[in-house]
Ligand SMILES: NC(=O)C1=CN([C@@H]2O[C@H](COP(=O)(O)OP(=O)(O)OC[C@H]3O[C@@H](n4cnc5c(N)ncnc54)[C@H](O)[C@@H]3O)[C@@H](O)[C@H]2O)[C@H](O)CC1
């Protein structure tokens with residue numbers, strides 16, 4: 454089962470793996486043709502009603518696979534307004550192949566009848582698929598009514614036009630016109646809304662590599678763009694809690710959170726290091742805590758600071774001195790917001806009872822310290838991490854040559870990054886990045902995207918600096934790494 458937004462991500466990841474959409478469209482069209490063959494014998498008449506997006510493109514391909522049928526292709530709209538190059542190329546290919554095709558710009562001109570005047574045997578509904586928004590407009594609306602009035606067997610491509618694939622409801626509201634399909638041939642995986650329809654649903658494998666789902670890729674960045682109308686704070690406020698024995702760690706987390714898109718980043722650190730942290734950047738807001746270590750006497754103050762922020766990044770440079778664990782325990786017991794937990798704060802997580810939603814970012818050693826297990830075989834390791842995430846009830850991002858991101862429901866792997874990133878401080882950059890992302894998307898996705906973009910930033914830094922890569926090279930490379938290309 455795959456929702457529409459995840460499907461779009463997987464599709465883009467497939468393209469990055471060398472399987473571009475035009476290739477997928479060829480497989481989709483072939484699958485549609487197979488479905489036609491399953492319901493009608495050669496010689497039958499087939500009307501393909503195509504919209505101007507890639508849903509229509511699938512049927513334009515199908516027409517080439519149906520040479521033993523009497524096919525007629527109806528394009529709703531002028532060919533020059535077809536929205537994608539790949540659909541337009543397939544329209545042009547039909548012309549060269551002399552396959553009967555016509556354009557319909559006025560819905561009243563749509564004539565689905567076969568040459569003998571009878572209804573066609575099969576109608577392929579390829580007007581709209583996952584790209585639909587709102588109720589059907591013209592000419593699709595009238596065309597849907599004509600399709601529904603016909604006696605033909607109606608095969609919908611991907612999803613019946615006018616239906617939301619995620620919910621199964623008409624996109625234009627309960628009484629809106631939508632295609633009433635007999636069969637649906639949907640691609641790659643079941644869609645959540647299709648089971649509720651009164652139609653036989655077939656899932657066609659269109660050759661999307663399993664790696665496009667299993668590994669993070671550029672598609673995972675889709676939909677994370679800033680809203681152009683957003684105000685200060687809408688894109689996330691992050692509180693980094695750390696420092697004491699170390700100064701660089703909380704600073705790296707905070708700078709990374711800013712570069713990953715957070716609007717405001719505050720650092721709560723012992724006053725002994727507050728000036729040093731502030732000295733790294735005027736972009737940081739520093740909240741000094743009395744003393745030279747974060748301890749349980751600070752729990753109340755940190756809790757009130759946390760309440761002003763969307764996400765807390767807990768742990769960078771905190772150390773494991775007297776009272777630090779008690780602080781983490783006390784803070785997490787009372788906290789019910791979102792936190793990224795890293796470094797010395799991690800070992801407290803298994804023993805604490807908290808309502809907070811945590812994203813824990815251990816490396817393998819820290820995972821074992823937390824009570825988790827690891828394995829040499831990547832699949833086995835992924836499953837162990839998923840089970841441990843389920844036990845903890847939190848998201849885990851286990852860092853390694855291949856990062857494993859898991860919650861109770863699923864696993865994602867990330868293979869960006871390079872051996873140069875074993876240098877100190879890259880984990881702090883990751884924690885801050887995930888913190889910023891958790892303010893704008895769900896925790897699992899924040900962890901997966903965070904691992905992906907920090908690895909990408911690290912790859913760019915390694916290109917520039919080779920084995921001389923240092924953690925401070927990474928934050929400034931995040932904006933480029935977060936571009937969806
Ligand atoms: N991996 C994949 O996901 C693949 C999907 N394929 C097929 O592509 C469609 C989705 O294609 P897309 O071009 O994104 O969208 P549509 O064709 O559904 O819609 C295009 C177009 O329609 C206009 N529009 C939107 N809402 C309405 C409306 N209510 N009334 C009229 N017109 C509307 C709008 O301008 C859109 O841009 C997917 O379903 C699959 O069939 C690939 O071929 C294979 C890989």
Ligand SMILES: [K+]
Pocket residue numbers: 508578579580581582609610611612613614
């Ligand atoms: K459709």
